[in-house]
Amino acid sequence: MSWSIILPTFMFIFIAALPGRTTFVMLLLATRSRALPVFAGSVLAFLIQAMFSVFLGSLLGKFPQRWVNLGSGILFLFFTYRMWRERNTIEAVDLQGTSKLEKTFSVTARVAFLSVFAAEWGDVSQLAIASVAAHYTDHTMVWVSASLALALTAVVAITVGVHAHKVIHPKLIHMISIFVFGLVGIYYLVSSIPPLSN
Numbered sequence: 371m372s373w374s375i376i377l378p379t380f381m382f383i384f385i386a387a388l389p390g391r392t393t394f395v396m397l398l399l400a401t402r403s404r405a406l407p408v409f410a411g412s413v414l415a416f417l418i419q420a421m422f423s424v425f426l427g428s429l430l431g432k433f434p435q436r437w438v439n440l441g442s443g444i445l446f447l448f449f450t451y452r453m454w455r456e457r458n459t460i461e462a463v464d465l466q467g468t469s470k471l472e473k474t475f476s477v478t479a480r481v482a483f484l485s486v487f488a489a490e491w492g493d494v495s496q497l498a499i500a501s502v503a504a505h506y507t508d509h510t511m512v513w514v515s516a517s518l519a520l521a522l523t524a525v526v527a528i529t530v531g532v533h534a535h536k537v538i539h540p541k542l543i544h545m546i547s548i549f550v551f552g553l554v555g556i557y558y559l560v561s562s563i564p565p566l567s568n
Contacts, residue, residue, distance in 0.1 A: 375511045379502050382554075383519035386498035392489040393527045399482055400531025407475045409528055411482030416520035419490045420499055424513045427503020436562050443558030450552040495520065501558075 387393065399408045490496060499516045506512050 372508060372511055375506055375508055376515045379506075379512055379515035380519045382502065383495060383498050383516045384522055387493075387495035387520055387523045388526065390489075390493045390495050392486055392493050392495065393523055395485050395489045396482070396524055396527035397531040399485060400528040403478045403482075404475075405528050405532050407478035408482045408531075409524055410475075411479035411484075412486045412524040412528075413517075413521050414479075415483045415487035415490065416524065417517050419487065419496065420513055420516045420520060423496045423499035424503040424509050424516070426496075427500035427512070428509050436564065439558045440562035443555045443560075443562060447552065447555035447559070450548055450555055454548055495523075 396408060396412050399412075495516075499512070502516070503509055503512045
């Protein structure tokens with residue numbers, strides 16, 4: 371077990387995933403349904419999506435490191451720009467049809483799974499996982515770390531949803547993540563610049 375992979379991957383994915391639209395999907399689901407089935411369905415969706423993201427990252431890892439860094443930097447800056455544009459609409463998550471969810475465990479878990487699985491496509495956490503996987507060879511540890519980080523995101527989102535009256539304004543988290551993603555994008559772009567030859 372390599373803590374040099376687990377800890378930075380876990381922290382990075384958690385920060386990336388927390389302000390994503392998937393978090394707000396889980397939060398709103400938790401305001402309408404019981405916490406446990408929402409958590410179960412969400413975690414199952416995360417396990418599958420994380421595996422797919424790691425696979426994409428492993429394909430990127432076959433390219434020269436300089437080009438991987440360049441692509442990662444461009445993608446991170448693109449998502450920084452997109453998150454900045456979405457900063458005023460982050461609360462406008464539409465969950466049509468979830469206000470009348472049946473209260474059985476299986477139905478609620480199934481709705482949570484489908485909602486989270488759909489929301490996670492193209493979310494910033496997918497990019498983050500793929501980017502991390504492209505820089506490490508131990509993809510199993512990346513998948514485990516990313517899955518744990520996403521599960522913690524589910525715990526946070528569902529807890530906030532259950533206690534909605536105590537919510538910290540989501541825009542604050544969103545702005546912090548914009549800053550972090552911008553720094554990471556700049557770092558990767560600088561890393562892609564070849565050293566000056568004498």
